[in-house]
Amino acid sequence: RPCLLLALLAPASAFVGGASSLQTRPFLSGSRPTGPASSGAAASRLIHATNKQRRAWDLYVKQVNGEDSEPRLDLLSRVQQFLYKPVNITVPWESLKIAGLGGLGGLLLGSVLCITLFLTPYGPVSSGIERSLELFENVLVDLDESYVDEVDVQQLLQQAISGMLRTLDPYTEFENKEDAVTLQESVSGKYGGVGLVISGETKLAQQERNRSGRNQPNRNIQVVSAFEGYAFDAGMRPGDTLVSVGGTSIEGLTVDSVRDLLRGSPDTEVPVRFTREGVNLDGKGVPQPLEVILKRRMVKVSDVKLATLVGSPADGVGYVQLSGFSPSAGKDLAAALHALDMTAPKGLSGLILDLRGNPGGLLESAVEVSAALVPQGSDIVFAKGRAFGEAKYKSASAPLRRAEVPLAILTNSGTASAAEIVSGAIQDTDSGVIVGVGKGRTFGKGLVQNVRPLPYDSALKYTVAKYYTPSGRCIQSVNYGGTSRELVASSETTVLDAVSPDPSGAPVNVDVIDLDDTEAADEEGPLSSVEMGGGGVRGAGYTARAVREKDRKEFKTTHGRVVRDGGGIEADVVAPEKQTSSLEVALLVQNVYFDYAGHWSATHAFKNTDRVVDDATFNDFRRYVVEKQRAGDYDLLALYQSQFKSLESALTEGGLQNLATGKLDPIKRSVLDEMMRGFDTQKGTIREALENAILSRYLPESMLLKRQLTTDDQFKLALSIVKDRPRYDSLLAGPAADAAEDARSGDAAVPAFMEAA
Numbered sequence: 001r002p003c004l005l006l007a008l009l010a011p012a013s014a015f016v017g018g019a020s021s022l023q024t025r026p027f028l029s030g031s032r033p034t035g036p037a038s039s040g041a042a043a044s045r046l047i048h049a050t051n052k053q054r055r056a057w058d059l060y061v062k063q064v065n066g067e068d069s070e071p072r073l074d075l076l077s078r079v080q081q082f083l084y085k086p087v088n089i090t091v092p093w094e095s096l097k098i099a100g101l102g103g104l105g106g107l108l109l110g111s112v113l114c115i116t117l118f119l120t121p122y123g124p125v126s127s128g129i130e131r132s133l134e135l136f137e138n139v140l141v142d143l144d145e146s147y148v149d150e151v152d153v154q155q156l157l158q159q160a161i162s163g164m165l166r167t168l169d170p171y172t173e174f175e176n177k178e179d180a181v182t183l184q185e186s187v188s189g190k191y192g193g194v195g196l197v198i199s200g201e202t203k204l205a206q207q208e209r210n211r212s213g214r215n216q217p218n219r220n221i222q223v224v225s226a227f228e229g230y231a232f233d234a235g236m237r238p239g240d241t242l243v244s245v246g247g248t249s250i251e252g253l254t255v256d257s258v259r260d261l262l263r264g265s266p267d268t269e270v271p272v273r274f275t276r277e278g279v280n281l282d283g284k285g286v287p288q289p290l291e292v293i294l295k296r297r298m299v300k301v302s303d304v305k306l307a308t309l310v311g312s313p314a315d316g317v318g319y320v321q322l323s324g325f326s327p328s329a330g331k332d333l334a335a336a337l338h339a340l341d342m343t344a345p346k347g348l349s350g351l352i353l354d355l356r357g358n359p360g361g362l363l364e365s366a367v368e369v370s371a372a373l374v375p376q377g378s379d380i381v382f383a384k385g386r387a388f389g390e391a392k393y394k395s396a397s398a399p400l401r402r403a404e405v406p407l408a409i410l411t412n413s414g415t416a417s418a419a420e421i422v423s424g425a426i427q428d429t430d431s432g433v434i435v436g437v438g439k440g441r442t443f444g445k446g447l448v449q450n451v452r453p454l455p456y457d458s459a460l461k462y463t464v465a466k467y468y469t470p471s472g473r474c475i476q477s478v479n480y481g482g483t484s485r486e487l488v489a490s491s492e493t494t495v496l497d498a499v500s501p502d503p504s505g506a507p508v509n510v511d512v513i514d515l516d517d518t519e520a521a522d523e524e525g526p527l528s529s530v531e532m533g534g535g536g537v538r539g540a541g542y543t544a545r546a547v548r549e550k551d552r553k554e555f556k557t558t559h560g561r562v563v564r565d566g567g568g569i570e571a572d573v574v575a576p577e578k579q580t581s582s583l584e585v586a587l588l589v590q591n592v593y594f595d596y597a598g599h600w601s602a603t604h605a606f607k608n609t610d611r612v613v614d615d616a617t618f619n620d621f622r623r624y625v626v627e628k629q630r631a632g633d634y635d636l637l638a639l640y641q642s643q644f645k646s647l648e649s650a651l652t653e654g655g656l657q658n659l660a661t662g663k664l665d666p667i668k669r670s671v672l673d674e675m676m677r678g679f680d681t682q683k684g685t686i687r688e689a690l691e692n693a694i695l696s697r698y699l700p701e702s703m704l705l706k707r708q709l710t711t712d713d714q715f716k717l718a719l720s721i722v723k724d725r726p727r728y729d730s731l732l733a734g735p736a737a738d739a740a741e742d743a744r745s746g747d748a749a750v751p752a753f754m755e756a757a
Contacts, residue, residue, distance in 0.1 A: 136160070167542055168463070169480035171449050175459040191301075193263045194270065194294040195230025198223055198242070200255035221250055221258050222591060223274075228700040230299060235292045236274070238696040239594030243273040243289045264296045277598020287598075303329040303361075306705040307336035309343060310719060316349035317722055319715075321705060322369070325361025325418040330368025337372070337400050350722035351401060352715070353422075354410040356437075360417030363448065363467075370425040371395040373407060373432065378470065380425045383448050385465030406728045407432030408718040411571060416443035423569040424469030430559045430732045435718040436571025444477025444568030471555035473565035481543035559734030572731050573721065575714040578685055583678030586636040587625070587686070593693035595628075596621050606698050613691040621690055622679050629672075636675055637668055644668065 200221040223240040226232035245261040275287040318340035382392040426432040448465040547566035
């Protein structure tokens with residue numbers, strides 16, 4: 001390497017240079033800046049250089065090259081420019097003693113340079129990058145020194161980096177120290193905390209509210225979920241409203257700040273005060289705070305939320321809900337399958353794997369899960385990128401599921417990324433039936449991200465490749481303006497996640513693991529070609545264009561079934577989707593279900609019966625909502641406030657103030673009346689949501705999940721398929737088998753993936 005040769009010659013050349021410089025010229029001296037060594041450290045030092053240092057260096061170059069000559073900087077000079085502060089020192093050549101010291105100084109300088117060249121990663125830097133860094137340096141330094149008000153240089157730098165990355169795709173992000181820790185927790189599935197999921201106003205949402213001048217109080221910090229074995233066992237329940245943590249009042253705090261208060265070193269304790277609707281009331285009926293002592297521990301979030309036998313135990317059908325793909329996902333699934341196989345009287349005779357709402361995770365974990373379900377030697381996935389190269393994954397060991405055991409995979413629009421790798425591997429190898437809902441498509445994310453650690457405990461998550469299922473299809477449903485650009489790969493953790501966090505703040509945040517991944521898929525939803533109309537949509541700096549139906553290509557599974565790319569994984573069988581009304585959304589967003597659950601608990605004794613919400617309870621809930629709406633405790637019309645404000649502004653600007661001030665109220669009442677009709681049209685789903693909220697006060701999550709299966713139509717469809725072997729086999733049969741069956745029956749062939757139920 002030229003660098004190696006330069007490093008070996010540097011001490012000698014620096015000695016000569018140091019001695020000769022004493023004749024007529026100044027030399028460079030100074031100490032190396034502190035900070036972690038990295039390939040980006042030199043650029044960071046350049047950015048933080050001062051104008052005074054830069055002018056001194058320019059003066060030195062002019063003296064070396066002649067007053068009117070252009071600077072001619074070789075590699076050695078550029079490294080010196082980055083590492084050392086220029087100081088002008090004039091030394092008489094007549095002093096031989098000082099000359100000797102100068103030569104010794106040159107030797108030391110060259111030695112330091114030699115070590116630096118060995119320890120600092122070196123790669124070619126294009127002239128374009130150099131010019132960009134120089135321009136950015138000038139802008140940042142001028143703002144730091146001369147802007148009318150004092151600026152936060154670190155914040156400017158972070159915003160500049162984030163703005164640059166947002167022009168590529170929604171998955172490429174700069175993670176500051178706090179974000180990097182959260183990302184690492186989401187990847188590892190471990191964190192130090194108490195095992196609570198909490199909701200409230202995020203820091204970003206609060207900043208946006210302050211900038212907009214909206215004068216409204218912070219949202220209460222409420223418990224969304226309490227993990228079994230942790231906070232649930234200590235007495236915390238969903239719907240509890242936090243009052244203080246560790247003796248610190250949380251009034252006015254964001255959910256991010258409260259999360260930090262709950263976290264801490266394992267084996268420490270933290271007192272938590274909270275109120276619960278309908279419990280510990282004072283004379284005026286106002287809930288008074290309760291207190292529990294929570295122990296902080298290293299919380300392990302299992303990817304398997306539920307593993308149980310379903311239907312009759314004699315049937316031997318197992319159900320596993322997999323919520324993510326942390327490093328332990330493969331082991332968690334293996335343990336679940338082993339336990340189910342041992343519990344079933346004759347071993348497992350059918351399996352349902354629930355990947356609904358699974359936002360993804362680690363590529364390696366997706367491969368492990370797939371390998372447990374597909375035949376040995378099967379292709380699972382391969383990834384390809386410019387600098388990433390090509391990586392192909394195959395199943396090298398015998399699967400945990402026996403080939404004769406029918407397998408059904410439950411998917412929905414929230415099934416994304418790593419979960420789609422598993423679904424695609426199952427479908428392309430004809431190892432199981434994909435049971436979808438609604439339009440029958442998964443999220444459609446076929447991009448791979450790497451996470452590269454950066455200096456100062458930050459990190460960069462960026463897109464490096466696309467992945468392809470065994471049949472050769474890429475299921476990415478949206479092409480981004482920046483996705484096609486050539487990105488540099490990293491050798492760090494490979495992550496497959498669904499979408500980025502909402503910049504305005506997600507409604508559900510964890511004191512643990514903000515599974516970005518966890519709630520994001522349901523919050524933002526998939527961007528389908530139908531919703532986008534095949535046109536381009538500009539996001540935060542990038543352009544998103546859905547893959548058009550006519551551009552989607554056909555591929556073949558192992559049995560010759562037709563599957564297509566560019567739109568997620570299309571289900572083999574589709575269950576009808578329940579429609580959600582605006583009333584249900586309003587009740588959920590404003591935590592009305594949880595509030596009433598507290599009210600119910602104060603007036604009822606829980607009995608472990610099949611159903612707790614009868615007609616009387618449902619009607620009482622309806623009255624409760626109406627009274628709270630009239631009292632102003634709830635605003636069910638909040639979903640439409642932005643539209644009402646826009647209409648009011650348009651009328652005012654058009655000179656129709658009378659309409660704006662007096663005529664909108666009847667419209668609002670009509671909208672509210674229409675929403676309240678949802679109590680009749682959506683009675684079944686509202687009753688189910690209310691019952692789950694009440695039961696969450698008494699039962700752990702695993703029991704709730706199992707009870708919910710009894711009203712889950714998509715699950716019931718999957719169960720019927722794995723128990724009906726002829727139907728199961730026909731869904732996976734290829735064209736030859738279909739033709740033979742058609743010849744016997746005289747019916748026209750219908751593609752298996754078009755079946756609906």
